[in-house]
Amino acid sequence: MVNKLLGQAWAASGSAISSIAIAVLVVASAAGQSPPPSALVNRGAEDTVEAARAASPHTSESTYAYFKDEAEAFMADATQRMWDPTEPRQASPRTPWGDPDLAGYWLNVAYVPLERPAEIAGKALYSREEAVTAFVQWATRDASVDPATVHYDWTEFGMDNWQSPIRPNRRTSLIVDPPSGRIPPLTPEGQARRQQQARGHTLESRGLYERCIQGNQGPPRVPFLQNTGESQLIQTPDYIVLITQANSDVRIFHLDGSAHAPAAVRSYLGDSRAHWEDDTLVVETTNFHEGRKWNGSVGGLQLVERFTRVAADTLLYEATMTDPTTWEAPWSVEVPWPMMDPPGLFEFACHEQNYGIINVVRGARARAAEFQAAQQAEQR
Amino acid sequence: MKDLIKLSMVAVITLFAASGVAQEAYTPARTEHGTPDLSGIWQSFTTANWNILSHPVQPGPFAEQLGAWGAGRAGFGIVEGNELPYQEWAVAEQQRNYENRAVVNVTNDPSRFDTGDPEIQCFRAGVPRANYMPYPFQIFQTPEQIIIVYEYKGAYRTIYMDEDRPALDASWMGTSNGHWEGNTLVVDVQGFNEHLWLDREGNFTSDALHVVERWTPVSPYHMRYEATIEDPNVFTRPWNMSFMLYRHVEENAELKEFNCVPIVEPMMYRPLGFYEEEVPLDE
Numbered sequence: 001m002v003n004k005l006l007g008q009a010w011a012a013s014g015s016a017i018s019s020i021a022i023a024v025l026v027v028a029s030a031a032g033q034s035p036p037p038s039a040l041v042n043r044g045a046e047d048t049v050e051a052a053r054a055a056s057p058h059t060s061e062s063t064y065a066y067f068k069d070e071a072e073a074f075m076a077d078a079t080q081r082m083w084d085p086t087e088p089r090q091a092s093p094r095t096p097w098g099d100p101d102l103a104g105y106w107l108n109v110a111y112v113p114l115e116r117p118a119e120i121a122g123k124a125l126y127s128r129e130e131a132v133t134a135f136v137q138w139a140t141r142d143a144s145v146d147p148a149t150v151h152y153d154w155t156e157f158g159m160d161n162w163q164s165p166i167r168p169n170r171r172t173s174l175i176v177d178p179p180s181g182r183i184p185p186l187t188p189e190g191q192a193r194r195q196q197q198a199r200g201h202t203l204e205s206r207g208l209y210e211r212c213i214q215g216n217q218g219p220p221r222v223p224f225l226q227n228t229g230e231s232q233l234i235q236t237p238d239y240i241v242l243i244t245q246a247n248s249d250v251r252i253f254h255l256d257g258s259a260h261a262p263a264a265v266r267s268y269l270g271d272s273r274a275h276w277e278d279d280t281l282v283v284e285t286t287n288f289h290e291g292r293k294w295n296g297s298v299g300g301l302q303l304v305e306r307f308t309r310v311a312a313d314t315l316l317y318e319a320t321m322t323d324p325t326t327w328e329a330p331w332s333v334e335v336p337w338p339m340m341d342p343p344g345l346f347e348f349a350c351h352e353q354n355y356g357i358i359n360v361v362r363g364a365r366a367r368a369a370e371f372q373a374a375q376q377a378e379q380r
Numbered sequence: 381m382k383d384l385i386k387l388s389m390v391a392v393i394t395l396f397a398a399s400g401v402a403q404e405a406y407t408p409a410r411t412e413h414g415t416p417d418l419s420g421i422w423q424s425f426t427t428a429n430w431n432i433l434s435h436p437v438q439p440g441p442f443a444e445q446l447g448a449w450g451a452g453r454a455g456f457g458i459v460e461g462n463e464l465p466y467q468e469w470a471v472a473e474q475q476r477n478y479e480n481r482a483v484v485n486v487t488n489d490p491s492r493f494d495t496g497d498p499e500i501q502c503f504r505a506g507v508p509r510a511n512y513m514p515y516p517f518q519i520f521q522t523p524e525q526i527i528i529v530y531e532y533k534g535a536y537r538t539i540y541m542d543e544d545r546p547a548l549d550a551s552w553m554g555t556s557n558g559h560w561e562g563n564t565l566v567v568d569v570q571g572f573n574e575h576l577w578l579d580r581e582g583n584f585t586s587d588a589l590h591v592v593e594r595w596t597p598v599s600p601y602h603m604r605y606e607a608t609i610e611d612p613n614v615f616t617r618p619w620n621m622s623f624m625l626y627r628h629v630e631e632n633a634e635l636k637e638f639n640c641v642p643i644v645e646p647m648m649y650r651p652l653g654f655y656e657e658e659v660p661l662d663e
Contacts, residue, residue, distance in 0.1 A: 267637035
């Protein structure tokens, strides 16, 4: 079945695939807003991409052919292990002191887009066959590298999602609430903030991950397209510590029943207090720093995350975002985290060696200057 | 008689305080899994982050702006014998570091590491420096791993207790493998990069650094930290340091977030023009 699907994968123009981009940059997904200055001035980008393709001896198809056997074996294996939210969950294993055992290395990763594509509006779940089809399409696209847009060849370093324990998912969007599978409308205040948060040509306008202030834009853990979602949960009777590979961010969840820190003590990762509800760790996070921009929200985001060991090799991550000043309603995501194989994290000293931000800001400034020059030429 | 008892109590207390042997007879509480329990929030109260050798009061850099805020207290060193056995070239290198300790030159290549204390730029502190910086750190213990989370930069180390891991690459915080010797946690740390400083004085190590740490609880509230520093690229022989760590006992003691990246950004990137809204057309 997988091989047949692989044959179809190239033919399938992926409306669902293109929406993966939503998961890459959640910030880019709001409709009806003017693009940031750097995008405005990206005239001729299509020409540039076509020229790069023409200049390369490689194509997406030829890069895929290089990894074809490996990718097909991966897909055949992964389709045996589907995330199906309608199936009954296993009882969580327990620690020696009786709490649900969440400790280990887990991967926050998804091909399923954050928001449900318009083409499948109203369809919350794929059939098992459809889930496999979609998965194979995504994985095939992932295992190929467009020579025009390659920055790092992640595949070569074994860092593509298809080289991770990612699996098919019957969900059609990571957002499970509201039932539309879409982020609720922004309030006028949220829209205004969102526009202010657009990336421009000053350092302060750039994303928090680009600036190495937090990895993957910080909590909640919404998967990025590239496989940088490695995480570790360390568990003691009094604490759960969540370490994320991206930026080596460390969050300490207090299990002692203590109250949140005073409102004056605000931070980029927020103040997290946790408790157990049956098999589930419930983590409430508040006190976000006012500089913590996330999808139009700032310091007022109220985050509730739920971690449940639903199988020996699967942790279910659920998060609910509430901020009445930003969204008209709360919204929730559900992401199954497969166990990492092999386990382990590396130091991610992002800021120390952030050569990238210098190039990013200089590039954005060059684009902004081009744009201004073009505008002035048009006025003359 | 009363006086005699008093006197003997003073003598016992003095002995207790002066004698490491007496203190190390302390038997620490045990974890769930039966090892000595080092978990908690700890902090050194030395002035070694200014200078690991004995030093006088100093005004600190930018004294004209910061006055007493930026000043360093006098302090006794934490180095055994109060001497660093530098190789000849390294003496000059330390002096060069000192003179350029507040010179921050941000580039998009490794020349950014040529000047400036890593601390002033919010870079990870490395080992052993992270342990005597003026910030608390928290120890979390599981049977397989001991995790130390440092408030400074939120940096962390994993100490592998189950099996030794090789250092797969150079890093700021190194690769740590630990084992117990009685009540002492012994940690072997290596796999460092070549950018680490030991203090604001510009004392430094190289990527050949090898640290063996000994963490010994001496009371419910105190832990002795000892380290042997070996670096054949920089020093002529291994040398030792030691100092005391104190447990935070406040009821609401917690590690806070010290994310210094936003704090250092203007210092690092304003000279590059990255804060200017106006874009000159010839840029």
